[in-house]
Amino acid sequence: MKTTVTGFPRIGKNREWKKALEIFWAGKISEEEILQEAQNIQQQHFGMMKDLDFVPIDFALYDHMLETSFLLGVLPDQVQKSSLSHLGKYFALARGFQEKSVDIKAWPMKKWFSTNYHCVRPKISPETTWEADLFFLEYKSTLVKQNPNRRWVIPGPYTFARLSIIEDVPEHEWQQKLLQAYHNLLKRIPGDVQLDEPALVFDMTNREKELFLAFYESLSSYGERLFLQTYFGDVRDIYEELVQLPVKGIGLDFVEGSENLSLIEKFGFPPEKMLLCGIVAGKNVWRTNYEKALSLLGRIASYLPRENIVLSSACSLLHVPYTIEGESFPEEIENGVCFALEKVEEIRQLALLGDILHYQDHPIFQKNREMISKLTARDRDSLCLQKLSALSEKDFQRALPVEQRLPLQKEVLNLAPLPTTTIGSFPQTPELRKLRKGFQENVLSEETYKQEIKKMIASCIKTQEELGIDVLVHGEYERNDMVEYFASFLKGMTTTKNGWVQSYGSRTTKPPLLYGDVTRVSSMTVEWITYAQSLTTKPVKAILTGPITIINWSFCREDISLKEVAYQIALALREEIEELQQKNIRIIQVDEAALRERLPLRKSEWQSYLDIATSAFRLATSTLLPEIQLHTHMCYSEFKDIPEAIEALDADVLTIEASRSELDVLESLRTYSQKRDIGPGVYDIHSPRVPSAEEIETFIQKLLSVIPVEHLWINPDCGLKTRKESEAYASLQHMVEATQKIRKNLFS
Ligand code: MET
Numbered sequence: 001m002k003t004t005v006t007g008f009p010r011i012g013k014n015r016e017w018k019k020a021l022e023i024f025w026a027g028k029i030s031e032e033e034i035l036q037e038a039q040n041i042q043q044q045h046f047g048m049m050k051d052l053d054f055v056p057i058d059f060a061l062y063d064h065m066l067e068t069s070f071l072l073g074v075l076p077d078q079v080q081k082s083s084l085s086h087l088g089k090y091f092a093l094a095r096g097f098q099e100k101s102v103d104i105k106a107w108p109m110k111k112w113f114s115t116n117y118h119c120v121r122p123k124i125s126p127e128t129t130w131e132a133d134l135f136f137l138e139y140k141s142t143l144v145k146q147n148p149n150r151r152w153v154i155p156g157p158y159t160f161a162r163l164s165i166i167e168d169v170p171e172h173e174w175q176q177k178l179l180q181a182y183h184n185l186l187k188r189i190p191g192d193v194q195l196d197e198p199a200l201v202f203d204m205t206n207r208e209k210e211l212f213l214a215f216y217e218s219l220s221s222y223g224e225r226l227f228l229q230t231y232f233g234d235v236r237d238i239y240e241e242l243v244q245l246p247v248k249g250i251g252l253d254f255v256e257g258s259e260n261l262s263l264i265e266k267f268g269f270p271p272e273k274m275l276l277c278g279i280v281a282g283k284n285v286w287r288t289n290y291e292k293a294l295s296l297l298g299r300i301a302s303y304l305p306r307e308n309i310v311l312s313s314a315c316s317l318l319h320v321p322y323t324i325e326g327e328s329f330p331e332e333i334e335n336g337v338c339f340a341l342e343k344v345e346e347i348r349q350l351a352l353l354g355d356i357l358h359y360q361d362h363p364i365f366q367k368n369r370e371m372i373s374k375l376t377a378r379d380r381d382s383l384c385l386q387k388l389s390a391l392s393e394k395d396f397q398r399a400l401p402v403e404q405r406l407p408l409q410k411e412v413l414n415l416a417p418l419p420t421t422t423i424g425s426f427p428q429t430p431e432l433r434k435l436r437k438g439f440q441e442n443v444l445s446e447e448t449y450k451q452e453i454k455k456m457i458a459s460c461i462k463t464q465e466e467l468g469i470d471v472l473v474h475g476e477y478e479r480n481d482m483v484e485y486f487a488s489f490l491k492g493m494t495t496t497k498n499g500w501v502q503s504y505g506s507r508t509t510k511p512p513l514l515y516g517d518v519t520r521v522s523s524m525t526v527e528w529i530t531y532a533q534s535l536t537t538k539p540v541k542a543i544l545t546g547p548i549t550i551i552n553w554s555f556c557r558e559d560i561s562l563k564e565v566a567y568q569i570a571l572a573l574r575e576e577i578e579e580l581q582q583k584n585i586r587i588i589q590v591d592e593a594a595l596r597e598r599l600p601l602r603k604s605e606w607q608s609y610l611d612i613a614t615s616a617f618r619l620a621t622s623t624l625l626p627e628i629q630l631h632t633h634m635c636y637s638e639f640k641d642i643p644e645a646i647e648a649l650d651a652d653v654l655t656i657e658a659s660r661s662e663l664d665v666l667e668s669l670r671t672y673s674q675k676r677d678i679g680p681g682v683y684d685i686h687s688p689r690v691p692s693a694e695e696i697e698t699f700i701q702k703l704l705s706v707i708p709v710e711h712l713w714i715n716p717d718c719g720l721k722t723r724k725e726s727e728a729y730a731s732l733q734h735m736v737e738a739t740q741k742i743r744k745n746l747f748s
């Protein structure tokens, strides 16, 4: 059997690419230099994949959807005509660009299916030029000398269209143009191409199926060098047609898409095609169970010749860190963790065993069995289990309904109309990072570290008061990351030293591992919040990360149910919330940034997931007194889909990411805002661009056309931690200015 992976991490083993991007944006290296660095990283990656038979070429300077837009010519006229360089245009659409006469807004982003990677959403409109930017073709071609074992990876037309924002272009027109663009591109790419079509794992309507099939029928002249790759689930709606398409190979996910095996068994698989067989998980880090994987392979192998089976990862390894080298894990999971490089090795080992008749006798197989049995025999925490089994309905319910709670809260808080607030984090400066590093590396005593953090909190409170913000935050300076911070306090979770995963562009996160029963061992936020509150008479929000977000942004154990894990975390947060409440904190915010993003791709699985997510949230928060205000915050949420679930959280105030989304998102909040308060973000914090007060004012007016003034809050999209202080303060100042102006108009 042959071997490959669906895709590879792109950020560099030691985040070289992140660093290169940042110094490039700071103007410290030239375009040639950054492109040279891209080449270095690509070579580094080829080295890491040298033992594989086939290798994907899937590097992207910022994002693969954005890069494909340039290759296809899905570019706004304004950008293409601007005087910016090729890279300038590219990064302008990625991050926004503002200088003299040029003002380009960043394209919106969206979670890449069920992962924590954000992709750019291209816009197709009458302004789209459909002129490919060949610079990107060239850079990619020099980056990667084509050889027969390498294949370019780009999103396929169906997935590209599904993720794009299509405005004011008739269907037949954009479809025809998009297809033509793919034709032009495929003509120009030498050698094999992998077209990624993860959108096939969504539920598909007949129309969608027709569209998809029409796309690929039309591309049939390139069929001999096309691999059609699916992942993140099974392709039950389109399997029969899919496997008959004129392409060289098909990629299926057998980890998240366990149904795919039944599809092969029911309908067969064309023996002359190659099957890229995704058997090593690409989204999680637990060691592969070889016994299971090989028995699966055995079943698949009865449908097609072995030489046509290519073992692969279930999806791109983009979603896991590079290597466990240099990491140390708790005893229970020692030898149980694999990152990208170890997964490459697993694929190689599985191919080796897969070709042996009595693989059970092979030492590699036996070693794996030993490690897997250790991993499955983890101890349980009996006290934690006891608490879980003692739960009853009342533990999920606040004492009064929201209609009665809000007036009580308004009395306690006494806020101006259209209260202003932020989402929690303030800019994380280089000094702060240095400080944290010093503390982690024991150069700095805990006492000094805490003092320094408190100084920053004090200055943050002062700044917010000066800006005239109504509900303050402490700035989250003590947190490197909103999940990792909590993980470092919770028993049952562990963090890594260098386990970075790309989130988007130069942004990376370091997901913790959630491997055991989770319990709270000490308070996590109380000291900071109470300190911040002691400095001001204005209310300071306490900010915690919610259960689903902790789970989704970690590598979560899979040996117990999602519900059980979520409830364990909820109980730990509940203890924290009780303590905060005793300390007279008046507002508590529980962030469920990842609630929507973990939503299963298939609708039939939504309800059971949402029940778990919302119950866990309520379990964590129901202990709050009616007069304590409960906020929650979400990003990238498409609320249209899940209004009942958002309602079911039973929060008092919801702040959401909205400024990059269309007004229909707001429309879907109309009902919600009849009863509860809501703060749709009034500007985009993902971009360094500073919005003007007028622009924000216009946006607030737009909000007021949907949301009753007594229920509207004014806040940015999300936390400010990635912004520079100057950008953050200027934007906040404009936000407050805009609000004050509107207040004046409305109330005097
Ligand atoms: C990704 S959501 C972020 C919420 C968090 N409280 C922050 O402000 O950074």
Ligand SMILES: [Zn+2]
Pocket: 423, 593, 633, 634, 635, 657, 717, 718, 719
């Ligand atoms: Zn957010």
